[in-house]
Amino acid sequence: xxxxxxxxxxxxxxxxxxxxxxxxxxxxxxxxxxxxxxxxxxxxxxxxxxxxxxxxxxxxxxxxxxxxxxxxxxxxxxxxxxxxxxxxxxxxxxxxxxxxxxxxxxxxxxxxxxxxxxxxxxxxxxxxxxxxxxxxxxxxxxxxxxxxxxxxxxxxxxxxxxxxxxxxxxxxxxxx
Numbered sequence: 600x601x602x603x604x605x606x607x608x609x610x611x612x613x614x615x616x617x618x619x620x621x622x623x624x625x626x627x628x629x630x631x632x633x634x635x636x637x638x639x640x641x642x643x644x645x646x647x648x649x650x651x652x653x654x655x656x657x658x659x660x661x662x663x664x665x666x667x668x669x670x671x672x673x674x675x676x677x678x679x680x681x682x683x684x685x686x687x688x689x690x691x692x693x694x695x696x697x698x699x700x701x702x703x704x705x706x707x708x709x710x711x712x713x714x715x716x717x718x719x720x721x722x723x724x725x726x727x728x729x730x731x732x733x734x735x736x737x738x739x740x741x742x743x744x745x746x747x748x749x750x751x752x753x754x755x756x757x758x759x760x761x762x763x764x765x766x767x768x769x770x771x772x773x774x775x
Contacts, residue, residue, distance in 0.1 A: 656772040658687060662756040664763045675757040678713075678766060681748050688745035689713075689770040696727055696735040696762050703762035705731035710759045713766070715752040729762055737767075745770060 662678035681687040694711050696703060703709070712724040723746060727738055748754055756766040 656685075658770055658772055660687070660754060660768040660770075662754075662766040664756055664758050664765070674761075674763060675755055676766075678754040678756055678768065681750055681752045681754065682772065683751045685772040685774055686750060687748040687752075687754070687768075687770055688773055689748065689768045690742055690745050691769040692723075692725070692740045692742070692746075693737045693767040693769070694725060694727060694740075695737040695765045696729050697765060698729065698733055698762060703729040705729055707762070709762040709764075711764050711766070712757050712759075713746075713768070714755050714757060715748055721748075727764075734765075 660679045662676040664674045664676045692713070696709060696711075706728060708726050708728045710724055710726050712722050714722040725738070725740065727735070729735055754768070756764070758764050
């Protein structure tokens with residue numbers, strides 16, 4: 600079965616028009632936008648703030664978990680409270696173990712955590728090893744997408760095992 604030359608010519612023109620339409624930058628952009636959907640949830644927040652605004656809202660929050668020879672055990676300290684109209688997005692966490700009273704044992708591991716309380720308690724935990732110095736080197740953790748603490752949350756640092764720690768949280772405040 601043979602097709603006539605006119606049917607082949609019309610089919611070729613229709614195929615060329617379809618390819619031009621699909622390859623058009625606007626069409627490609629629309630198709631890509633339809634395929635990429637970003638959802639803003641509490642567990643996966645989407646930051647929609649320009650960098651100039653972020654620069655004016657940079658924030659560092661610190662906590663010093665202290666214990667005495669009488670308290671050897673778990674300790675905690677309140678780092679601060681997030682303002683009621685903003686969220687605190689933490690992009691880096693620095694933790695150093697300190698041993699003022701010879702509590703820590705060289706080579707032992709200690710769990711350090713950040714938490715916010717309330718009915719939906721959120722806890723982030725890191726395990727660090729003590730190296731025998733009075734102040735261990737600071738361990739630096741980076742979170743490019745950020746850890747979001749919601750408005751009005753009380754940020755608390757805690758440790759278990761009796762090795763006090765110093766926390767420094769670096770991030771920014773955002774309105775969304």
